[in-house]
Amino acid sequence: MAPKPMPVAPQEETLPLKVAPWDPRFPNQNQTKYCYQSYLDFHRCEKIKGEGDSVCKYFKDVFADICPNGWVERWDSQRAEGTFAGKI
Structure with a gap:
């Protein structure tokens, strides 16, 4: 007995993949900075432009x-508490 074919799910619309462009100010592999x-x-831009x-x-x-999401969440909570070290 032959196996039954699996139903095919409709194709979901996919968005084009976007990645951060290369920035000559940060030429190394470590992208932390x-x-x-x-x-x-x-945040500076939003402060100026709205x-x-x-x-x-x-x-x-x-x-x-x-x-990393954890960094962004930590920075957001630090900004909310007023303890963020960066100058915005």
Whole structure:
């Protein structure tokens, strides 16, 4: 007896994969500084341009791509508490 064919699920729409572009200020493999600087740049941009400005989206996309989630959560909570070490 032949096995029954498995039903095929409809294809989900996939978004194109985006990665943080190469930045000549951070030429090494270790991207920690690039992550941190992009986080700072995003919040500085929002401080100047206002929340939700499309110009700032670039920096958010970069730090969301390369920063570990735990770091971002910790930095967000430190900013909320007023103990964040970075200058925004």
